[in-house]
Amino acid sequence: MSVTETLIAMGFPEAAAKAAAGNNRNLDQALNYIENDGVGFENEGESSSGASSSSTSAAEAASPENRAIPAVAAGFKCEDCGAFLSNDDEMVRHAGQTKHGNFSQCDQPDIDDSREPLFQLPPMTEEEKVAKAKEICDKIQKARDLKDKKKTEEEKQELMERREEKTAMLSLREEAREREIKEAAAQLRRQKVEDEAAREKIREQIRLDREERKAKLTPMPPKVAKVEVAAPVRDHSSTTLQIRLLDGKMVRQEFKTIEPLVMVRAWIETNQPVGSSFSLMTPFPRREFSDDDMGTSLLELKLVPTANIVVINRGVPAVAAPEEAVPTEPTNEPAAQ
Template identity: 30%
Template sequence: MGSDRDTLLGMGFDQSRVDWAMKATGNRGLQPAMDHILANEGKPVPDPGSVTEAPASSGGAMDVDDDEDAEALKALGVSAGSEVEAKSIKCSICSKVFRNTALANFHAEKSGHDQFEESTEEIKPLTEEEKKERLEELRAKMGEKRAKKAVEDAKEQKANEDIRRKAGKDMTQIREDLQAKEIMKEQEQKRRDKIEDAKAKAAVKAQIEADKKARVEKAAREKALREGRSVEATPAAAIPKPAAATSSSNAKEARIQIRLASGGQPLTTTLPSESPLQAVADFVTSQNTSIDASSLSFTQSFPRKTFTQADFSKTLKELGLTPSAALMAS
């Protein structure tokens, strides 16, 4: 038993499968064990305690009066005679001879043959040459099985890799699309900011010119009064208005730049024109927590205005801070 078991283990068979075969065949030798391994290839190995050990054979004879063998023979279409000592089972279709009913059943399942008969022909033990041939056959079958499994595993691995790569490409494309949209959004915002800055500069320039002209006219009036000359009032229509004054009431947003009395980089925010000045105060205090919100006020240089807490409930549109304005927070 030891040499047969070692031979099967040396072929690379799993130890549990070899022990199952040796126990199930009653330790009758290498050939029955190999036949059992072939017949049960692919089946899970049962728990050792649930395997019924076959009775040891004496001379290879098979008693057809045994209940189990008799039922097996009957299923194969063999009539068991009570006085006949059957040493083998023969397939009536292909004339192959089998040592026991298990091997005959296996042959019937594989070939579809269903006619068997008892035989007194004794199956001789395998010669060393036959054992080598059978071992080579088993190795070839196991090699084919492993090669087939390796091909299937490679196909499955390739399919999984293709799925993973496709998913990676999809995610990359999504990220690139999002980045492109963000870039376009930033560019559009910069364009709008540039336009609003230009409008604000134009409005400031117009206001400066208007203030300059008003000062010149005031000086001229005062001089005429000192000299006793009559002074003609300058029509209000002659005083230029800020370029953005005509469109400020229609602006939907206000871009506010806030400089802090304490210095540092100016703060910039864009708010809806209907937002109260309180929203600007909240923005400033959120950016600089050291500022006291209760005493905060804003000053506009052109035209010169100061906005106190009483003005915080008024909208940016009402205060003339649209479409843009520069404030000093103090």
């Protein structure tokens, strides 16, 4: 029974069975073809077109130089019956049906051997055919489900990518719109500032024009020459002292600023005897002069141009001068002798 008839007997459509059995495929290859929907078998024509080159390569492989290179086994050979088994599944099935256990790898079936093989693989039973067809259909359905699932995931991923691209595009458009609004607002503010500056310039020009017309209509007043008056130079060569004696009497006397304080004390002792030892002090600012101050000039003691001097008993704490004793300006009245 051919591979096509076996596939049709297993329940596959005739067209699918013929396509699967093409290119001299064996049953396992045909089942793999059906199981994978022909995927991976597109280049078989190219491989068949290179048969001549393959034969040349085989001849080269048979040369003495290449005999030492081990070749890949094309199948298995049962040493008990001489049957050639193309794959592991046939070897396992053969061992289960015949109880043979002596197998070896074989590059190709021995076509020059004239003796008949001791054992022929029995054809598949109806139950095996149905089970094999069901197994293949289950694999095909599983492959289709996996393909549909992968396609669904790809469509979902593509949809998510399109959504992300749309979101990014909307975000870019929104950012561009915000930039345009900000630029328009900035341009409006700049235009407003420029207009206000132009209006202010026009108002200033109008004010200047009015002042110019008013100046032309108003007669100019005669110019008055400014006379600079020199500030009076104060003469600090003399100072007037107002002296309060122990009995409360007030006397005035003019002294030269270069004279020491001891001259004031001598004038008091000579012209206004107080009858006891005394000291001199100023009420404002409060300061009692010591013996060391007697040799200091009145100018250095800042008793110019006028000052108040209070005579106090030596050894008696000085009291503040009454409030009416305030500095007075020098007068031209003669001092009391």
